[in-house]
Amino acid sequence: MSKKDKNSSNSRRDFMKTSATALAGFYIVPRHVLGGPGFIAPSDKLRVASVGVGGMGGGDVRGIYGTGKVDMIALCDVDDSRAKQSVEAHPKAKYYKDFRVMLENEENNIDAVSVSTPDHMHAVIAMMAMKMGKHVYVQKPMAHDIYEARMLTEAASKYKVVTQMGNQGSSGDGVRKMVEWYDAGLIGEATKVYSWTNRPVWPQGIPWPEKGQTPPKDLDWDLWLGTAPYKDYVENLVPFNWRGWWDYGTGALGDMACHIMEPPFRVLGLGYPKSAECSVGSVYVGEFQQGYFPESCPPSSHITLRFDRPGKEDLEFHWMDGGIQPTRPEELEANEQMGDGGNGVIIEGTKGKMMCSTYGINPQLLPTSKTKDINVPETLYRVPKGDQGHYANWVEACIGGYGSKEFDLLSSPFSVAGPLTESVLMGNLAIRSYDYRAPRKENQNQFDYPGRGIKLLWDGENMKITNFEPANQFVKRQYQGDYSL
Missing domain, CATH: 3.30.360 (Dihydrodipicolinate Reductase; domain 2)
Structure with a gap:
């Protein structure tokens, strides 16, 4: 392991040693005071677009929305029949078939993107979203290839976005x-x-x-x-x-x-x-x-x-x-x-x-x-509700923003999920x-x-x-x- 790898591993090895009191003293500050690109005030809801919303993707939509702190803005799936249940559950969300069209059209209307497609599409969707400054939740494995996993890991840091892989046991x-x-x-x-x-x-x-x-x-x-x-x-x-x-x-x-x-x-x-x-x-x-x-x-x-x-x-x-x-x-x-x-x-x-x-x-x-x-x-x-709190763990970090106290409590950010993948x-x-x-x-x-x-x-x-x-x-x-x- 290189010195860089070792230091990264050791720093993430200790991430859970953050006390629950790290959140003490947190208070709501209006968005116009803090500002900054991608910042979401704690009083606001996270605006999410989801790609792949049938099957496991449908479960991700329910889990993310079920945190009570999310508005589903857009849904995307290449299979209308598989997407039907999620689309009916969120009638106000716009529905797309092509993720590229969705991200281009909704760029100014969303804060975060969840990706629950077959493995071969994870990286291109997540990368496009991150380049737009959007936080991402990506089902496991976060990528199909080693190169993709490395590029996503580096991009999370470069674009300063909140990331999480969908291996919920990491929150248990x-x-x-x-x-x-x-x-x-x-x-x-x-x-x-x-x-x-x-x-x-x-x-x-x-x-x-x-x-x-x-x-x-x-x-x-x-x-x-x-x-x-x-x-x-x-x-x-x-x-x-x-x-x-x-x-x-x-x-x-x-x-x-x-x-x-x-x-x-x-x-x-x-x-x-x-x-x-x-x-x-x-x-x-x-x-x-x-x-x-x-x-x-x-x-x-x-x-x-x-x-x-x-x-x-x-x-x-x-x-x-x-x-x-x-x-x-x-x-x-x-x-x-x-x-x-x-x-x-x-x-x-x-x-x-x-x-x-x-x-x-x-x-x-x-x-x-x-x-x-x-x-x-x-x-x-301990993540509240353990593995059942994996979605909320990500949502809270997105609302807190990159580098926030909630960000430091993430269970499976790409800095951890990348080397694992x-x-x-x-x-x-x-x-x-x-x-x-x-x-x-x-x-x-x-x-x-x-x-x-x-x-x-x-x-x-x-x-x-x-x-x-x-x-x-x-x-x-x-x-x-x-x-x-």
Whole structure:
């Protein structure tokens, strides 16, 4: 980790140590007194535009509006049928299909933007909003590519806007308890981390369908594709199964790791990994098919990341998906549940171990009987309502403004979410590290994945694999059309 990375990590590592009394003495000052671009007086409501308002996006709209301090000014979605519920709930909000048109038309009418689209569109929408000086809330993962995550992180500071990634567990009490336990030395110095999920629950490890379909009449397929290469619409891709295709999603790792890897990332104050290794599962699909398809995420994977910690041994960080799990710790009794069953985290230390479920819920020492005897003082700020207060955590910071006391209490600003997201996407970089090879049959492309057989060495500061050049094609993808950051 570079000195810059270390300092950033350490400063954010301590962010929750701000006392709740930091808000004491806060008083309302009229907007005309304080002024300044992007400032929102505490007496006003945050004016929000939302992009992607069906499904999870609809939940984000409800969560943000439900804080009671928001006016929904505009809604945007490429799928009218999916947007219907949100549109009906906010009849005064203007409705758009193209986020670019919405932002251009509503620039003077909004303070903030939420982004809840498929992964491949997160960065371009968020960047356009930030360049306009708008605060942004972006669903996890905050970006599709490592390069995008870095650019968004830098832009948040450059444009002085309030940012939050939608990994709500970062606002929960569980991760804060784990930080306090670790700081109190209950498990000693961490040596290994194991994290896992039962995802994917959508198709992966399959070839792209040969026959295209006519898009549903309410879906603007060209706008949905956005930055991705043009392909004909295929059945059941929308609204959910896009997660298993690299052009649009980031697989089980991108979907769940921002929830599951976040607690140990926060507890240990991690920055960029120094290396990545992987192994993946395959499926048998018939003669001349190797079971690996460059368009599709694998059905299962095991990623090993290593983090450099100056003055200490490297930390070994494991990620497993597709139902793969680590060996049960000896400290767990035979009938005790590991994590929440399908997902979880175990941090091994020199003096003990601790475990939690998705979002950092239900933290426990191992053996679990130790947990009831813990008597560690609460030193870290608790977000009101915990993970249910994640939206309000962002809204309050937007109203307070960049650099305010509320800003310092953010759970997952891009300064934290960016390095976490880059580490998550490093796993996908390893998975995708292939070379083309000679076709086995005429017009049938074949692929080798030599990057999966070696340790990929990562220069985090320069965003570059130093020992296997083909892997670097996946650090930054090329957008179609006129989309850009």
